[in-house]
Amino acid sequence: MRVFRAIEDITGGLPSPVATIGNFDGVHLGHREIFRRVRSDAARLGGVSVVITFVPHPLKVVPSGKDLRLISTCAEKEALIEASGIDVLVAIPFDRTFASVSAEEFVRGVLVGRIGIRKLIIGSDYRFGRSREGDVSLLQHLGGELGFEVDVMEPVGDGRTTYSSSLIRSMVSAGDVAGVVALLGRHFSLAGKVVHGHHRGSGLGFPTANIATEKELLPKNGVYAVKVKVDSEVYEGACNIGVNPTFSNQALSVEVFLFDFEEDLYDREIRVYFIERVRDERKFPDVEALKLSIAADVARCREILSHTRLIEYPSYLTGD
Structure with missing residues (x-):
């Protein structure tokens, strides 16, 4: 797996990248289902599978009032993503400056300008950008304008329980x-x-x-x-x-x-x-x-x- 630890390190774009974005703490079965879909679509398009995440977790930088204890260390998360068969990991350094970047700036400057995104696969409740202003609707609008597809995945579970990092934290803590x-x-x-x-x-x-x-x-x-x-x-x-x-x-x-x-x-x-x-x-x-x-x-x-x-x-x- 190729790892980029700074946006500036990505030059010239990636070949037909199919990507997903998120924190992916714990890399649980729901995350892995998203990764499986990313890999499948990348193979169909003859491109590369890409996971975009943030280091540290944004809630460690932006005050939330939560005592967030991460399931995985950074090293564990990378190992789990690599074990899931992903081609490229983009680990974006997250600080207060990056937190002030608008959702549209992120799409135009990073997803399109640096990565050259062809298709994006996200969860239905995904939010991003300054003050979490970006959502599925904005991504679909910009995708139509800038030439990339957006697929939205519904929550993944076993029919009784939806897989989530917060639930896993609660269970382990108990x-x-x-x-x-x-x-x-x-x-x-x-x-x-x-x-x-x-x-x-x-x-x-x-x-x-x-x-x-x-x-x-x-x-x-x-x-x-x-x-x-x-x-x-x-x-x-x-x-x-x-x-x-x-x-x-x-x-x-x-x-x-x-x-x-x-x-x-x-x-x-x-x-x-x-x-x-x-x-x-x-x-x-x-x-x-x-x-x-x-x-x-x-x-x-x-x-x-x-x-x-x-x-x-x-x-x-x-x-x-």
């Missing part, structure tokens, strides 16, 4: 990591470097890897059955997210105990896939009660993981 697979098309995951923590795990008989992650969205505090990728190998484990109330900690931590694993993980990058929530985090009266609970958690996690297949983002492309 700890529903099992249910969210149906919207994401994969298990929710986070990556990070293993760093030194309080070193209590070894004393409890369950040495844990403390993870420093850039992921904004974390599942609700508690214990989870997880699968963990170390290099190319996948291991099973139990993960605790929380503040370790038994020890009166205050800082939030993500700690993973890998089953049947004895290597040194410090300073290594690992990825944790959340399979199922086991219980809430809670405070125990003493260390012995905590140890008994951890042992029970590990047994429960082993049971869950013994019959669960890991779904990663490359595997869910099967059938495209």
Whole structure:
């Protein structure tokens, strides 16, 4: 996949580009259906498939009053878009100056002037440009004037639920990591470097890897059955997210105990896939009660993981 990180880097236009525009946080199954349509139409026209997005997310720049925690990091989003078979990614730097660009200026200067758009595929509720003034009607009007097609896709879902990034954020925040697979098309995951923590795990008989992650969205505090990728190998484990109330900690931590694993993980990058929530985090009266609970958690996690297949983002492309 070819990536443009500045509008100015696109010179001479692209060959018969068919594009879509959006934030695509999480790259869920609804986004992937749009990408599939973009790829199909680009192939039919002998052109390239293009995804246009913004870095950072516009709501990180334009005040909204929302505590927006993104499902994917920028690196994850790019990897997911590439795995979806897109030819070109245009990652436009979004700042207050760009936020002041009118919808019509964006269409004329970027979509037509730089990309040379031939066809645009968008959702029915898409808004863009200064103060979100641009909509489907404006795009269709300008498309007729400037010579590009506009196709509008209705919301994508399974007949009961419409796939959306906001719903996924809500589900993950509530700890529903099992249910969210149906919207994401994969298990929710986070990556990070293993760093030194309080070193209590070894004393409890369950040495844990403390993870420093850039992921904004974390599942609700508690214990989870997880699968963990170390290099190319996948291991099973139990993960605790929380503040370790038994020890009166205050800082939030993500700690993973890998089953049947004895290597040194410090300073290594690992990825944790959340399979199922086991219980809430809670405070125990003493260390012995905590140890008994951890042992029970590990047994429960082993049971869950013994019959669960890991779904990663490359595997869910099967059938495209």
